[in-house]
Amino acid sequence: MAAKKMGLQTVKFQNPPSILATASIVGPKEGQGPLKDYFDIILNDNMYQEKSWEKSERKMLKEAVEMAIKNSKVPYSNIEYFIAGDLLNQIISAGFAARELGLPFYGIYGACSTISEGMSLGAKIIDGGFADNLVVATSSHYCTAERQYRYPLELGNQRPPSAQWTVTGAGAVVISSKPKNPRITYATTGKVIDMGQTNSNDMGSAMAPAAVDVILQHFNDTKRTPDDYDLIITGDLASVGKDIAEELMKWKGFDVTNKYSDCGLMIFHPEQDVHSGGSGCACAAVVTCGYLYKEMINGKYNSVLLVATGALLSTTSIQQGETIPCIAHAVAIENL
Amino acid sequence: MQKLTKEQQDYQNLVNLKKPKPPYIKNIFMAFLVGGLICVIGQGIMNFFVSRGFSIKEAGAPTSATMVFLGAFLTGLGIYDKIGKKAGAGSIIPITGFANSIVSPAMEFKREGYVFGVASKMFVVAGPVLVYGMTSAFIIGLIYYLFKL
Amino acid sequence: MDYVMAFIVGGAICAIGQVLMDATKLSPAHVLVLFVTLGAVLSGLGLYEPLVEIGKAGATIPLTGFGHTLVRGVIEDVDKRGFLGIFTGGLTSAAAGITAAVVFGYLMSLLFNPKSK
Missing domain, CATH: 3.40.47.40 (Stage V sporulation protein AD)
Known part of the structure; x- marks a missing residue:
């Protein structure tokens, strides 16, 4: 191996x-x-x-x-x-x-x-x-x-x-390769998960199972638990998807309520008329590069599990009535 | 559409439970209000043409044309989508909404050129409306013709 | 009185459209297509003209009225010209609306640009 x-x-x-x-x-x-x-x-x-x-x-x-x-x-x-x-x-x-x-x-x-x-x-x-x-x-x-x-x-x-x-x-x-904090310590590669969602106006619900799958796999593979992290943060599940992800993790016996957050929820105020929250490649990227990185340098967080989530649909696949395949990748970022 | 597995079906039930519902009553009220107001404006324009000596039947065409102009103009000014956000079907269903569905993609695809951008994208929504409208009118006309014989 | 009836009939037609959009997965484009077809069918059955008598602009301004205009034109032309009327009637009666939509649509898109959000 x-x-x-x-x-x-x-x-x-x-x-x-x-x-x-x-x-x-x-x-x-x-x-x-x-x-x-x-x-x-x-x-x-x-x-x-x-x-x-x-x-x-x-x-x-x-x-x-x-x-x-x-x-x-x-x-x-x-x-x-x-x-x-x-x-x-x-x-x-x-x-x-x-x-x-x-x-x-x-x-x-x-x-x-x-x-x-x-x-x-x-x-x-x-x-x-x-x-x-x-x-x-x-x-x-x-x-x-x-x-x-x-x-x-x-x-x-x-x-x-x-x-x-x-x-x-x-x-x-x-x-x-320079030794300097923060570091990337683990990476868990996600599988494509499709739970049969077809609504392209509800990506959070489509992507939540992929995020949960890779998070649970990460804990399984590393023998770690949510206690090893200050923050578990998904990419762009937004309010609908985050709610579902929490529920799914609870079903599997992981309570992450206090340390779980979502970039799509953090980036906008609810009154900014964004409905469920933010999405897009830049959503997880700017929250990671702006907020997470700076707060890890400041020492607010020392151990973060970043789980950006993606929906692998296209306009063609949606018009042809296909369900939405989704993916998530987890990287652990830590101050050593 | 593919058939859902048991696991997917269970998940669908969870999603249905968690999914926020649109504010049905408010949406219907706003659609009624704005849709009604747009029709009142249309009635005003129609009455104007009638007062200028058009018969009620003749007034239909210039009224539609004027309403289409208003819808197109408000879309250009960037106002129509703001109305639509509140009114939903109230501003989609009237003929002004038909104009909005033509102008909005046409403007947006200007950078793709005046032939394949503006001129072809204009009909993204309007095209299907014309196709189904004309085809159903054709079929009904044919039936009417056959019954008359 | 015209105005009150236009408001009620027009508002009601739009409210039906809203129910369809919220309760089903139909997109705005689907609803428009459905309404124009529905207007044509109702008109063919002779049910839309009475609605126009009651609601005036409230029945002609919504897209169901567009379907009605097409069918009314076809039927009038069939009466006047026979078989050929099936081909000419619809566009003749809807000519003003369609030409206005295409020409104004084109002009507006030349004059304006979409606003950044």
Whole structure:
């Protein structure tokens, strides 16, 4: 058996890779939310002086990566990989940002789970001895996601209370072999779980079982319990999905009520008219890069299990009546 | 649609339990109120045309055209989607909503060009309405014709 | 009186649409298609014209009225021109609405841009 493998789906890093620096950029609406003081840049305008929302999204992604590298003080030429993905078809935000950045590029797709998928892969590359510094990033944009997945912005339709608001923003993480806190200690790779949900306006309910599955697998594989963590945080289940996830974990005998949170619930105030909460690749990414990283440096949290969640649907699959397959990846981030 | 397994069915029951319900009464009230008001505006426009010497039947066409213009204009100004958020079907069902369904995708896809963007996306919602409207009218016309013979 | 009846009939038609949207999984596009077809069928059965007599604009402004306009046009043209009327009637009577929708829709989309959210 592989030396670093633990249980069925988890690896324990031998020399836990460090998170050397992060950067987060968010749109104006996110900049009015409860976490506004944690973000590095808050845009005044969703267009970001570009000609299209797609261009605006990739500019955020590129600038978040450049800022994270700058913050890490690692010379640009020493960044060995750029791992990124986003929600747009053929992950054009990531691909086009990589064109500008000129770094060796792995494009990944995990929908809104991209940030923890990327961190998991990045940490494996570092601990495997294949690189010393790399950067993981992802982005999403309300206006690009809405037109791809749902309706034109000016269409006068009503959103149901279970709908979520795609976060406009980008987050980037520099992962390094340098010994420095916080570190990525474990990574549990999720399986695709499909509990037969078909409502694309209720992603929280679709994704909750995937999040619970990977969290329970993580505890199983590592022999850890919720007591080992100060905070267990899912990506974008929002209020509906978080409620269901708590219930499912209770069924399985894990009570996480006091230490469980969700990025989609934290990023907006309830009165910001976002219905159930935030979603999108950037949701988990900016909360991780802004809030979590800074509060781990400050010592508020010393041990966090980040479980970003993604729904692997497309407009085609929904129109053809398919159910929604979902994924979640868990990474443990700790101050050692 | 695939058949749900037992596990999926149990999960569906949990979701149904936890899922927030839309505020039915408020939504219906708002749809009634706004839908009614839009029709009152339409009646005002119709009465105007009638006072200008149109017969009630003739007044229908210019009234529709004017209402379509209003719906399109308010969509351009970015007001119609705000009405729609509150009113739901109240602003979707009137012909102003039909105009909104044409202008909103057309504006949004301008960057994809004036042929494949604006002109083709205009009909994302309006196209099906025309297809089903015209086809059902055709079928009814055919039945009517056959019965008349 | 026209105004009161327009308000009640128009409001009621929209309220039915709202119930359909909230209680089923129908999207706004499905509801629009359903309503235009429903208007056409009711009109064909001779049930929509009485509603127009009562509700005036309240019955013609909702999209069911569009279906009614199409069918009324077809029936009138069949009476006037026979078989060919099945093809010409619908669009003739709805010409103003459709042309306005296409032309104003196109112009507005040239003039305005969607607002950032």
